[in-house]
Amino acid sequence: MESHAARIETSVLIIGAGPAGAAAAALLATYGIENVMINKYGGVANSPRAHITNQRAVEVFRDLGLERDLIAVATPQSLMGEHVYATSLTGRELGRLRTWYTHPHFKAEHDLASPCSVCDVPQDLLEPILVNAAALRGTAVRFNTELLSFEQDDNGVSARVIDRLTGMESTIRCQYMIGADGANSLVARLLDLPFEGHMNLGGSINVVFKADLERFCAHRPGDMYWFLKPGVGMGGNGVGVLRMARPWTRWVGVWGYDINGAKPDLSHEFGVRIAHALIGDDSISVEIESMSTWTVNDVFALDNMKGRVLCVGDAVHRHPPMNGLGSNTSIQDSYNLAWKLALVLRGVASPSLLETYRDERVPVGRQIVRRANESMHTLPAIFQALNLSSAPDEETLESAINSLSEPGEVAKRKRHAFEDALQASIIGFNTLGVETNQNYHSAAVIDDGEPEPAYSRDEELYYNPSTKPGRHLPHLWLIKDQRRVSIFDLCGKGRFTVLTGVGGEIWHDAARAVFERLGVQIVVRTIGRGCNYEDSYGDYRRLSGVDDDGALLIRPDHVVAWRSQKGPDSSPEELLNVFEEILGKSTCTSGPS
Ligand code: FDA
Numbered sequence: 001m002e003s004h005a006a007r008i009e010t011s012v013l014i015i016g017a018g019p020a021g022a023a024a025a026a027l028l029a030t031y032g033i034e035n036v037m038i039n040k041y042g043g044v045a046n047s048p049r050a051h052i053t054n055q056r057a058v059e060v061f062r063d064l065g066l067e068r069d070l071i072a073v074a075t076p077q078s079l080m081g082e083h084v085y086a087t088s089l090t091g092r093e094l095g096r097l098r099t100w101y102t103h104p105h106f107k108a109e110h111d112l113a114s115p116c117s118v119c120d121v122p123q124d125l126l127e128p129i130l131v132n133a134a135a136l137r138g139t140a141v142r143f144n145t146e147l148l149s150f151e152q153d154d155n156g157v158s159a160r161v162i163d164r165l166t167g168m169e170s171t172i173r174c175q176y177m178i179g180a181d182g183a184n185s186l187v188a189r190l191l192d193l194p195f196e197g198h199m200n201l202g203g204s205i206n207v208v209f210k211a212d213l214e215r216f217c218a219h220r221p222g223d224m225y226w227f228l229k230p231g232v233g234m235g236g237n238g239v240g241v242l243r244m245a246r247p248w249t250r251w252v253g254v255w256g257y258d259i260n261g262a263k264p265d266l267s268h269e270f271g272v273r274i275a276h277a278l279i280g281d282d283s284i285s286v287e288i289e290s291m292s293t294w295t296v297n298d299v300f301a302l303d304n305m306k307g308r309v310l311c312v313g314d315a316v317h318r319h320p321p322m323n324g325l326g327s328n329t330s331i332q333d334s335y336n337l338a339w340k341l342a343l344v345l346r347g348v349a350s351p352s353l354l355e356t357y358r359d360e361r362v363p364v365g366r367q368i369v370r371r372a373n374e375s376m377h378t379l380p381a382i383f384q385a386l387n388l389s390s391a392p393d394e395e396t397l398e399s400a401i402n403s404l405s406e407p408g409e410v411a412k413r414k415r416h417a418f419e420d421a422l423q424a425s426i427i428g429f430n431t432l433g434v435e436t437n438q439n440y441h442s443a444a445v446i447d448d449g450e451p452e453p454a455y456s457r458d459e460e461l462y463y464n465p466s467t468k469p470g471r472h473l474p475h476l477w478l479i480k481d482q483r484r485v486s487i488f489d490l491c492g493k494g495r496f497t498v499l500t501g502v503g504g505e506i507w508h509d510a511a512r513a514v515f516e517r518l519g520v521q522i523v524v525r526t527i528g529r530g531c532n533y534e535d536s537y538g539d540y541r542r543l544s545g546v547d548d549d550g551a552l553l554i555r556p557d558h559v560v561a562w563r564s565q566k567g568p569d570s571s572p573e574e575l576l577n578v579f580e581e582i583l584g585k586s587t588c589t590s591g592p593s
Pocket of ligand 1: 017182330
């Protein structure tokens with residue numbers, strides 16, 4: 001029999017099935033774009049690694065119709081926020097933080113920012129939701145398949161892959177390739193993407209174990225408990241962490257190791273010792289599930305694409321887990337990219353639209369890497385306030401902690417410095433603005449000439465709603481048939497949306513003209529008295545930044561692409577010009593065939 005070299009053809013090849021790759025696959029499949037996703041391992045993440053799932057990431061699940069599936073496996077915000085600092089889980093409490101927007105002040109901020117809530121979803125429960133949805137919607141998912149190399153030309157990319165079960169090599173030919181292959185990205189390396197920063201700055205061991213710890217936690221529910229303990233150290237910072245993976249029976253113990261020293265001990269015996277040290281009670285029954293290591297990185301890519309190959313997720317931004325930004329940002333990279341790829345592949349947009357992925361997401365990568373690393377650097381200050389290095393012995397640590405309760409001016413100063421340092425670490429868990437205020441400047445955002453508003457509140461800490469083009473559409477509730485509807489639910493699903501109000505009929509004509517000339521489907525939603533959706537709380541009028549007959553043009557990823565203050569002065573031509581700019585098309589573009 002004649003043998004043929006295996007060759008698969010597809011529109012988009014996705015390397016990696018982590019949060020970034022699986023989100024890209026699910027989104028592309030939902031948008032009707034043929035894609036293949038490969039993963040060198042035989043299954044999804046086999047440990048809980050990432051867990052904080054922020055509002056903007058949950059919104060992506062909501063847009064995909066998967067929010068309920070996510071919530072079904074999530075631990076809710078109400079059980080996440082009591083972060084206890086102590087000597088061990090059963091030991092002396094030293095202070096507490098109210099994290100993940102559970103402090104009443106921040107809870108209001110959180111609820112005002114999104115219809116979705118932050119939640120805790122271990123990565124080994126989150127990935128299957130995206131992978132299943134992708135597969136059900138048409139993605140060809142290939143496990144045990146590893147990328148070896150690739151080449152690109154003017155028309156596409158040829159990727160050489162190996163089936164790790166059979167050892168058989170084959171070629172996958174695609175029009176575009178997404179490198180979602182994580183922190184050791186081969187794709188980024190072969191593309192020779194420029195990076196800034198350093199890898200492997202500290203080392204930590206993750207011990208995943210089962211233990212019934214309800215009696216120590218249920219009355220002070222948090223997703224992380226932080227311990228100042230001799231011999232412990234997260235990435236060399238002297239703080240050990242007990243992280244809840246399932247309340248209150250599945251856990252991840254985090255324990256530092258010297259990255260420049262001997263190979264860390266990953267035996268189950270050592271795992272039990274770590275778990276018992278963190279719990280502070282050797283008599284608790286502990287069942288080790290797995291042991292693994294991870295490193296502290298401080299690296300971001302100055303470019304995330306070359307030609308037909310685009311990188312998402314940890315492939316282009318690598319940082320510590322503080323602020324829980326890794327998986328979340330990775331999912332949002334794919335949310336930014338997927339609709340652009342879909343329009344380019346349908347021939348509706350010029351490939352130049354893809355360049356806006358670089359312009360919009362490289363600055364986000366830089367910002368989150370800096371944020372997570374700066375947050376991590378708040379931890380040594382807790383030890384410094386005690387006049388200790390990050391690795392004190394038991395006796396020294398105990399005496400320093402005891403001295404905090406002493407009377408007198410010296411002890412008071414130390415006490416206050418310790419308490420301030422401890423509270424200052426809240427920045428590692430409460431940066432709503434970093435999550436929600438992304439502000440894009442690119443050719444896929446048409447400036448309306450209005451100056452950038454002077455946001456009176458800190459852009460990292462607080463959510464500042466704005467419809468200035470480039471910002472995320474502000475969250476607000478509308479009413480339809482007496483029921484509350486999130487404005488986000490009027491948008492997304494791979495389509496552009498025009499939001500307008502009373503007297504905005506002209507926008508229907510404008511949207512029709514765009515479809516006839518450029519083939520882009522635009523959904524027009526009317527909001528206001530007597531419209532499709534009632535602005536019963538008055539929030540749309542207050543936040544939209546445009547007049548009743550004006551319009552907001554919302555991209556498929558919920559970002560404001562353009563806005564028009566008024567309607568009557570506008571003509572259908574105006575929206576057409578806007579789309580020609582966004583799609584990188586000239587005015588002589590012919591209509592859809
Ligand atoms: P990821 O590494 O997850 O996936 C890469 C994929 O590529 C895998 O499927 C892999 O098998 C595949 N692959 C690699 N090379 C390949 C090749 N040559 N061929 C084929 N496939 C290949 N984030 C967050 O948002 N909230 C949080 O709470 C935390 N917490 C947290 C705690 C700890 C301890 C760690 C270590 C990390 C976090 N993170 C986090 C970060 C989060 O885990 C990380 O940002 C995401 O997993 C990144 O997702 P990616 O899909 O980019 O890469």
